[in-house]
Amino acid sequence: MLQPPPAQPGMREDEVDTPALLIDLDRFEANLDLMAASIVGTGVKIRPHAKTHKCAVIAHRQIARGAVGQCVQKVGEAEALAWGGVPDILVSNEVVGASKLARLAALAGITRIAVCADDPGNVAAIEAAARDAGRRIDVLVEIDVGGGRCGVAPGSDAVALAQAIAASKYLRFGGLQAYHGRAQHMRTPELREAAIAQTVEDTRRTVEMLRQQGLACDIVGGAGTGTFNLEAHSGVFNELQAGSYCFMDADYGRNLDAAGQPVTTFAHSLFVLATVMSAPRPGIAVVDAGLKALATDAGMPLVWQRPDMKVVSLSDEHGKIEFASETASPKLGEKLRLVPGHCDPTVDRYDWYVGVRKGRVECLWPIVARGFNH
Amino acid sequence: MLQPPPAQPGMREDEVDTPALLIDLDRFEANLDLMAASIVGTGVKIRPHAKTHKCAVIAHRQIARGAVGQCVQKVGEAEALAWGGVPDILVSNEVVGASKLARLAALAGITRIAVCADDPGNVAAIEAAARDAGRRIDVLVEIDVGGGRCGVAPGSDAVALAQAIAASKYLRFGGLQAYHGRAQHMRTPELREAAIAQTVEDTRRTVEMLRQQGLACDIVGGAGTGTFNLEAHSGVFNELQAGSYCFMDADYGRNLDAAGQPVTTFAHSLFVLATVMSAPRPGIAVVDAGLKALATDAGMPLVWQRPDMKVVSLSDEHGKIEFASETASPKLGEKLRLVPGHCDPTVDRYDWYVGVRKGRVECLWPIVARGFNH
Numbered sequence: 001m002l003q004p005p006p007a008q009p010g011m012r013e014d015e016v017d018t019p020a021l022l023i024d025l026d027r028f029e030a031n032l033d034l035m036a037a038s039i040v041g042t043g044v045k046i047r048p049h050a051k052t053h054k055c056a057v058i059a060h061r062q063i064a065r066g067a068v069g070q071c072v073q074k075v076g077e078a079e080a081l082a083w084g085g086v087p088d089i090l091v092s093n094e095v096v097g098a099s100k101l102a103r104l105a106a107l108a109g110i111t112r113i114a115v116c117a118d119d120p121g122n123v124a125a126i127e128a129a130a131r132d133a134g135r136r137i138d139v140l141v142e143i144d145v146g147g148g149r150c151g152v153a154p155g156s157d158a159v160a161l162a163q164a165i166a167a168s169k170y171l172r173f174g175g176l177q178a179y180h181g182r183a184q185h186m187r188t189p190e191l192r193e194a195a196i197a198q199t200v201e202d203t204r205r206t207v208e209m210l211r212q213q214g215l216a217c218d219i220v221g222g223a224g225t226g227t228f229n230l231e232a233h234s235g236v237f238n239e240l241q242a243g244s245y246c247f248m249d250a251d252y253g254r255n256l257d258a259a260g261q262p263v264t265t266f267a268h269s270l271f272v273l274a275t276v277m278s279a280p281r282p283g284i285a286v287v288d289a290g291l292k293a294l295a296t297d298a299g300m301p302l303v304w305q306r307p308d309m310k311v312v313s314l315s316d317e318h319g320k321i322e323f324a325s326e327t328a329s330p331k332l333g334e335k336l337r338l339v340p341g342h343c344d345p346t347v348d349r350y351d352w353y354v355g356v357r358k359g360r361v362e363c364l365w366p367i368v369a370r371g372f373n374h
Numbered sequence: 375m376l377q378p379p380p381a382q383p384g385m386r387e388d389e390v391d392t393p394a395l396l397i398d399l400d401r402f403e404a405n406l407d408l409m410a411a412s413i414v415g416t417g418v419k420i421r422p423h424a425k426t427h428k429c430a431v432i433a434h435r436q437i438a439r440g441a442v443g444q445c446v447q448k449v450g451e452a453e454a455l456a457w458g459g460v461p462d463i464l465v466s467n468e469v470v471g472a473s474k475l476a477r478l479a480a481l482a483g484i485t486r487i488a489v490c491a492d493d494p495g496n497v498a499a500i501e502a503a504a505r506d507a508g509r510r511i512d513v514l515v516e517i518d519v520g521g522g523r524c525g526v527a528p529g530s531d532a533v534a535l536a537q538a539i540a541a542s543k544y545l546r547f548g549g550l551q552a553y554h555g556r557a558q559h560m561r562t563p564e565l566r567e568a569a570i571a572q573t574v575e576d577t578r579r580t581v582e583m584l585r586q587q588g589l590a591c592d593i594v595g596g597a598g599t600g601t602f603n604l605e606a607h608s609g610v611f612n613e614l615q616a617g618s619y620c621f622m623d624a625d626y627g628r629n630l631d632a633a634g635q636p637v638t639t640f641a642h643s644l645f646v647l648a649t650v651m652s653a654p655r656p657g658i659a660v661v662d663a664g665l666k667a668l669a670t671d672a673g674m675p676l677v678w679q680r681p682d683m684k685v686v687s688l689s690d691e692h693g694k695i696e697f698a699s700e701t702a703s704p705k706l707g708e709k710l711r712l713v714p715g716h717c718d719p720t721v722d723r724y725d726w727y728v729g730v731r732k733g734r735v736e737c738l739w740p741i742v743a744r745g746f747n748h
Contacts, residue, residue, distance in 0.1 A: 001454065002376065003745045017473060017748050051690055073691040074662075080375065093691065096651040096662070096707050099391060118654055119706055149692055150652035150660050181689060277470040278492055278524035286524050288448075288470070291719040292747045297670050297688070314671070315555060316425055316718045317447040317467065317747060318523055332493055333470050344690045345665040348723070351745060370745075371377045371725060373666045373691060374391050 003351040011361040014335050018275040019293040021350040022337065023247075023365075025357040027269035029061075031246050034266065035228075036065040039240065042232045047071050047090060047221065049243030052344050054369035055353065056084025058246065063087075069112070071221075071241045075100050076372030082111040084368055091115040092177055092221065092241060094122060094142065094150055100374075101125055105133035114138035114219070116177045118152045123164050123171070130170035138174035139165045140219060143206055145199040146180045154178075154202035159209050166215055175219035176210075178203040179241060184226030185251060189258050196230040204236045225266070226255055249343040251298035271304060271337040272346065273354075274319060276330045285309075285330045287319040289338060294319070295345035304337035311338070348373070377725040385735040388709050392649040393663040395724040396711065397621075397739075399731040401643035405620050408640065409602075410439040413614065418606045421445050421464060421595065423617030426718050428743035429727065430458025432620065437461075443486070445595075445615045449474045450746030456485040458742055465489040466551055466595065466615060468496060468516065468524055474748075475499055479507035488512035488593070490551045492526045497538050497545070504544035512548035513539045514593060517580055519573040520554045528552075528576035533583050540589055549593035550584075552577040553615060558600030559625060563632050570604040578610045599640070600629055623717040625672035645678060645711040646720065647728075648693060650704045659683075659704045661693040663712060668693070669719035678711035685712070722747070 006017040013022070039046060045068040050059055059070045059081055069088025072078045078089050088111065095104055095115050107113050108130075117123050117139050130137045141161045144151035152158050158176070166173040183195035199222070207217055221239040223231035228245075231237040244252055247270035255263045274289035291314050294301050301319070303309040308327040313320045319338070323329065330336065340346040351370055355363035380391035387396070413420060419442040424433055433444045433455055443462025446452045452463050462485065469478055469489050481487050482504075491497050491513050504511045515535045518525035526532050532550070540547040557569035573596070581591055595613040597605035602619075605611040618626055621644035629637045648663035665688050668675050675693070677683040682701040687694045693712070697703065704710065714720040725744055729737040 001740075001742055001744075001746070003450070003748065006748060017471070019747060076377070094651045096649055097391070118652055121706060144654065149689070149694055151654060275470055277468045280492055280518065280525060291669065291671050291716070292722045295665065297665050315523070320523055332495060342665070348666045349745065349747075366375075368375055370375075371723065372375070373393060373723075374377065374380060 005352045005364045007354045007361045007364065009361050009363060013273070013356050013359050013361065016273055016354055016361065018273050018335065019289040020273045020354050021347065021352065022271040022273050023353050023355045024269045024271065025355045025362060027267040028246060031266045031269055032062060032065050035242065035245050038229070039232055044232045044237060045239050047239045047241055048246070049092070049241050050077060050081055050369065052243030052347065053246060054080070054347055054367045055365055056081055056086060056368055057365040059084070059086045068239065074373050075103050076374045077369040078107055078113065079103065080369035080372050082107050086111060088112040090219070090221065092179065094118055096122060098125065098129065101129035102133065105129040105135050105137060108133065108135035108137055114140060114174045116140045116142040117161065117165070118142045118150050120161060120164055123161065127168045127170050136170055136172055138172045140174045140177045140221070141165070142177040143202065145178045145202050145222070146195055147182055149181065154206045155209060158206045159213055162210055162215050163213065173215055175217035175221065176203060176206060177221055179222040179224070180227070181224065184224040185255065186226070187254060187256050189256070192227050193230060196227050200231070200234040200236055207236060225252060244343055247343040249298070250302050250339050250341045268339050270340065270343050272301065272340060274336050274338055276332055276334045276336070279329065279332050282329070283322055283325050285321045285323070287321060287336060288317065289319050290314045290317045292316055292349060294338065294340050295342045297345065298342035301338040301340050304339055306336070379726045379738050381728045381735045381738065383735050383737060387647070387730050387733050387735065390647055390728055390735065392647050392709065393667040394647045394728050395721065395726065396645040396647050397727050397729045398643045398645065399729045399736055401641040402620060405640045405643055406436060406439050409616065409619050412603070413606050416606045418611060419613050421613045421615055422620070423466070423615050424451060424455055424743065426617030426721065427620060428454070428721055428741045429739055430455055430460060430742055431739040433458070433460045442613065445617070448747050449478050450748045451743040452481055452487065453477065454743035454746050456481050460485060462486040464593070464595065466553065468492055470496060472499065472503065475503035476506065479503040479509050479511060482507065482509035482511055488514060488548045490514045490516040491535065491539070492516045492524050494535060494538055497535065501542045501544050510544055510546055512546045514548045514551045514595070515539070516551040517576065519552045519576050519596070520569055521556055523555065528580045529583060532580045533587055536584055536589050537587065547589055549591035549595065550577060550580060551595055553596040553598070554601070555598065558598040559629065560600070561628060561630050563630070566601050567604060570601050574605070574608040574610055581610060599626060618717055621717040623672070624676050624713050624715045642713050644714065644717050646675065646714060648710050648712055650706055650708045650710065653703065653706050656703070657696055657699050659695045659697070661695060661710060662691065663693050664688045664691045666690055666723060668712065668714050669716045671719065672716035675712040675714050678713055680710070
């Protein structure tokens with residue numbers, strides 16, 4: 001079953017049932033506008049990552065502001081977005097297994113689809129799926145540009161794989177996937193700049209080697225919310241894959257700028273609304289949002305605009321908050337906005353966004369790819 | 375949308391689409407049988423906690439083995455189970471807010487329902503909901519027996535709240551909720567025994583004070599998988615609320631017995647099946663299960679029966695596994711069973727259990743309360 005929507009348009013925010021996933025629409029729209037403005041004149045396009053939002057409504061709002069399409073990590077996410085009318089989808093990840101590849105090839109009938117590969121055997125499997133479906137599929141070569149996760153080595157290994165793709169009559173070489181995930185959360189600009197300088201160098205060298213073999217890269221894609229400005233001005237990348245910029249989270253809030261201050265380019269726009277369900281002792285409040293409502297892989301949530309309050313622990317369905325005794329203690333039933341530690345896996349726990357503006361619910365948007373991690 | 379089922383009955387386990395949530399049925403049934411056998415002769419009943427499994431099918435299988443009903447933490451979970459025919463449900467938690475309480479009172483028309491309270495104002499709100507619905511609701515007083523979370527202090531505070539409940543014509547005093555959550559994961563038997571000795575003493579004293587005021591406790595409930603034997607033999611508790619025993623997880627696997635060995639009373643029966651999606655370098659494999667497929671609040675998952683393999687990091691959709699170079703490296707497409715660090719929030723990410731026995735899929739069970747955390 002799906003969760004019933006926790007709100008109706010027109011309600012006051014404090015009437016929303018909890019826990020609920022709120023989008024502050026003014027802040028959210030400002031984030032989308034700012035990203036669109038940031039890349040004007042660079043010649044680089046944004047292909048936002050839908051693993052953050054998992055929502056066709058948001059994808060279309062990004063595309064309306066100039067995004068070239070969407071990235072996803074999973075075939076299930078690609079299906080949910082394609083069924084929601086998104087016209088251009090890159091699976092920025094490897095897809096392994098005949099049934100998944102058959103689903104991917106089927107999607108090529110209703111949307112432009114591309115996928116990444118880092119293994120010759122996998123390229124052969126993608127080719128078989130494309131042949132069986134009678135579709136031609138774009139395949140990008142993923143190179144490991146410092147993340148130490150998936151991807152072949154930059155340089156000759158990448159060229160060899162690209163040649164295997166280009167030699168297939170059912171596939172088309174689509175370019176390079178060159179994402180450095182770890183760099184997004186490096187705390188100082190010096191660390192981020194050093195990491196992406198190497199990423200850019202590895203990518204530039206590989207693009208040039210491909211060019212010498214007659215292989216052009218339609219897409220040279222990568223970058224996230226933490227480093228997108230660096231890739232945007234690299235002269236090599238032509239697509240940015242930032243996702244979190246639309247929402248932000250507590251973890252991104254810990255990235256620092258050159259002055260040692262938190263980077264505030266984008267604003268927190270995503271919140272988990274929670275209710276105080278128990279206030280048994282002075283200095284303690286327990287809210288109805290716990291491990292099932294909030295991802296903790298990047299630490300505890302923050303209490304929005306209440307620096308005097310600290311979430312000290314979460315259990316399955318409880319969040320325990322401590323606050324200085326001199327502050328106004330929250331009342332039983334009071335609602336608090338929490339800033340998730342990590343936005344992507346928090347979103348994946350909910351079926352609905354509740355869009356709020358000026359204290360009122362304006363819209364409900366379904367998170368159509370919630371759980372579509374297959 | 376719901377996730378489509380990742381399997382069909384009759385498939386081989388290695389044909390199941392991934393990531394998928396597997397129940398090893400032989401181990402699971404042995405766990406249910408063992409719990410039923412463990413409490414024979416104690417006079418104590420088991421009311422398993424459905425926040426672990428969120429599944430009406432499992433609830434009915436526990437009830438068929440003598441469970442008196444189910445515990446839940448949320449009204450949404452109570453709804454999902456009541457709609458699935460579960461006849462006796464205790465919300466072992468506070469419920470705050472008029473709309474939630476109206477939903478709770480409505481459920482009393484189709485199932486036996488009880489709820490906990492730790493605040494006089496909340497008792498008045500439950501009373502108003504019961505009156506409006508024309509239903510009588512059982513209310514238990516939650517006492518803080520060491521968890522430091524919700525609950526009034528044992529003793530006179532609890533008696534005063536029980537008297538307020540008993541004085542209402544729309545409510546019925548149902549007993550005490552006395553759960554010590556932190557004690558479940560204390561690593562040594564000495565620590566667990568000391569914690570629960572205090573819990574039992576606080577509870578015994580409160581039960582006696584209530585008795586002196588003419589208030590009998592139908593339910594004296596608490597205990598979890600880590601300590602249930604202690605409460606079962608306390609002479610005070612009459613209902614056990616263990617949940618994780620049916621599945622177990624990596625965290626419970628770190629509890630030790632008197633000999634300093636891991637407690638192996640119950641068997642791991644819950645697994646996330648994952649596929650190797652990239653094997654780019656010797657000693658490294660990347661699987662298609664990450665932060666959205668596995669809860670990490672209690673640490674990384676384990677690779678089942680592969681002590682030579684270690685999950686070193688998870689990102690949204692990737693799990694990175696390192697293994698000693700001398701071991702057989704997993705092949706691209708190979709499927710691995712992972713033992714979740716924490717079962718409850720892992721289950722809440724999935725719409726389906728895939729029940730397997732002797733390498734074949736035997737059944738698909740819907741996780742009807744997935745996401746029903748409201």
